[in-house]
Amino acid sequence: MENSSSKIHLSWYIFLAILFLVALYQLAYLTPNRTDIASIWTFLALAFIAYFSILKRFNDSNHQKLNLGLAIISRLLLLFSFPLLSDDIYRFIWDGSLILHGINPFSFTPQELMLEKLDWLDPLLFQKMNSPAYYSVYPPINQLAFLLSAIPGKGNLLASVIILRIFILAFDIGNIFILKKLLRFFKKDERLVFIYALNPLVIIEFTGNLHFEAVMIFFTLLSVWLLHTNKWILASLALTLAISAKLLPIIFLPLFIHHIGWKKTFYAGLFIGFTTLILFLPFIHNLELAANFLQSIQLYYGKFEFNGSVYQLLKEVGWKILHYNPIAYTSKILLAFTLIGFLITYIKSKNIIEGIFWLLFIYTLFGAIVHPWYMLILVAFTPFLKWRFAIVWSVLICLSYFTYRVIPYQEEMFLVWIEYGLLGLFMFYELVFKPRRREIY
Template structure:
C-alpha cells in the first residue's frame, strides 16, 4: 500500500480530494446553502464579499433571479478547480512513475461525476427540451412535428403570427388539421403531467433541432422514467465515462501515456457542462471517438457506421469524414449517406411531418441564432460596422465563415500525406 500513497499517486490523491471537496461545495451551493452558514462565512471573510457570500443561500434554482444567484462565488470556485486541474495534468505529464496513477485518475473521475449529478442546473435549461422531446416520442408523437408553443396557439385559437411580449418572440401562426388537433390534445395532456418543466423549455416557438440518435437517447430516458433529470444525466454520464475509456484506448494504440486521459476526465469545463448542466454532448463525443478509433484500427466499415451515428447525434461530427475516408474508396461515403437517410426517413413519414417539417427547427435556429461564435463573432462585428440590417449580417457572416471553413477543409484534405500521423 505504500506505493499507492507515494510520488505522483500521493499528489493525485491530494489534488483529487481537494477537487472533490470543491465540487461538493459547488453542488451544495447549487441547492442553496443555509443562511446561518453564509452568515458565518461572511464574518470569517470580514464582510469583504458580503453580497456574494449571502447570495449562496439562494442557490441556482430556475426561478431564482440571475442577480441573486451566487455566480461570482461559483466562478471563483471554478477558477480554483481549473488551477488544481492544470497542476494535476502537468504532474502527470512530467511524471514517469506511479503504478496506480491511472486507477486514481479514473476513481476521482467517477467521484466528481457522482457529486455533480444531483446538483441543480447552473445557468442551463436545455435538458427541459430533451425531456419534452423524449416524452413526446414515447407517446407516439413526432418530436419534430410541433413546437412547444403550438400548444398555446392551438388553445388560444390564433391562426396568424403572434408576438409574445413576455418572451420577446414571434410565434408562427398555423392552421391545424383534425389530425394535428388530436395530436395537440395529447400533448396538452402530457404537458399537464409536468407543467413546470414544460414552461422551462427554451426557444419554445421552434420545433426541436436535435438529430435522430439524440432523440433515441431522449426517448430511452423517458421510457425508463419520464421527466427525470437525474436519470437523463446518469445516461449522459455513462457515455462520458465511455469517452474516457476510448481516450485510454486511443492513447495506448498511439503509444502515448494513458494517464493523460486526465485532460478530459478531470476537466472542470467537461464536468460542469455534462454532469451538472446535463448537456448531451457526451453522446456525440463517444461515437466520434469510437469512429476515430475504429478507423485507426483499419476497421473502416464499422468506423463509417459509428461516424454516421455521431453525426446523427450532433452534426459537427461530419467534419471528421473527409479525413477518415481519404484512403478508402469513395463508396464508403454511400454507407454514411445511407445510414443518415435511413435514420431520418421514419421521421419524415411520422405524423406526416415531411422533410421541411423535420428540419424546420434547425433552419430557424441557423437563421436566428449562433453558438460557439469565435470567428463568426469577429466577422459579424466587422459587418455591423457597415450598418447592414441585423438579419443580413447574420446570414452573410455565416456564409463567410462557411466558405472559410470549406477552404480550410480542402487545404487540409489535400495536404501531403507525409504530414499524416495515422
C-alpha cells in the same frame, strides 16, 4: 525521511482531490442558479487549479489509478444534481414525453401543442424551455435517450434528469477508456488521458449539464479506432452513430480517403448515408417533417449568436458601416470561410485525428454560436497532438458564462475579446515558437 516525504506527497494529492471534488459539488448542488456568476467563476477556478496541479505534479505511473478513480468519482458525484448552466434539459424531456405518447417531436412546435391542453404535458417544461416556437432539432440517438428520460412522467423532473445522466455518463466514462486504448495503440503515454478525464469543464458540461457531445465524441473515437484496425465498414457505422447524436461528424468522412482510398470512402459514404437515413426514418419520413427539421436548423444558425469570435468582428464592422446587425450576410461569409478552411484541412491533414481536430477548430472559429461544450471535443483529441491551446481555451471559454448574469441574456463583448485575445496569443506562442514541452500535459 523518505517515508515522511511520501506522506507529505500523498497529503498534498488528497488536498487537491478534495479541492477538486468540493468545487464540483459546490457548482452542482449549492450554486443557486446560473446568474450567480461570482460563485460559478470562483469554483470553476478552484477546480481548474486542482486540475492543472494534479496534471503537473501527480500525473505519473504511481498515481494513474488514483487519477482514474478521481475522474470517475467526480462524475458520479454529480449524479443527483440538476443542470445548472443549461436549460436544454427541459426540451429534452419535452421531446421524450411526446414520443412516449405517440407524437413525433418534428410534427409540432411546443407552442402549437400547448394549445391542445393535453393533460400529460408539463407546463413547467414549456415555461422553462428556450425555443418553444421551434420544432425539435435533435437527432435519433438523442431522441431515444429523451424517451427513456420521460418514463418517470410529469412532475418527476429529477428522476428524468438522473436517467439522462446515466445515459451520458456511460458514454463519457467510455470516452476515457477508449482514449486510453487509442493512446496505447499510437504508442503515446496513457497518462495523457487525464487531460480529458479530469478537465472540469468536461465534467460540468457533459455529466452536469447533459450535453450529447459526450456521445458524439465516443462514436467518433470509436470510428477512429476501427479505421486504424482496418475495419472500415464498422468505422462507417460508428461514424453514422456519431452523426445520429450530433449532425456535425458528417464533415469527418472525407478524412477517410487518407486511410482507405477514394473508392472505399465512396462506398463508406453510401453506407453512412443509407444507415443515417434508416435511423432518421422513424422521425422524419416525409417532406413536411424534413422541412420542419431544416427550418429549425436554419433558424438556429441564422438567428442565434453566442460567444462567436470572427462573427463578432464582422458584426462590429457591420454595425459601423450598415448601422444594424448583418447576421444574414455575415453567416454566408462565415460559411464561405468555413468551407475554405475545411478544404485546406482535407488536403493538408497528416492523419484523421489531426484532421478532425482542425476541422472542429475551424467550425468553432467561424461559428456565430460557440457554447462551452462545443469545443470540448478539441480537448478529447488534444492528448494525441502537440498543441495544448484547447486546454487553455477550456478555461477561457468559462468567461462566456457571464452572459447568463441577467435575463434576457446579454453578452459582454469586453470578455469575448479577452477570451479570444488570450487564446490567440497562446496559439501564436504554440504554433510559431513551438516550445519544447517537458510536462506530461
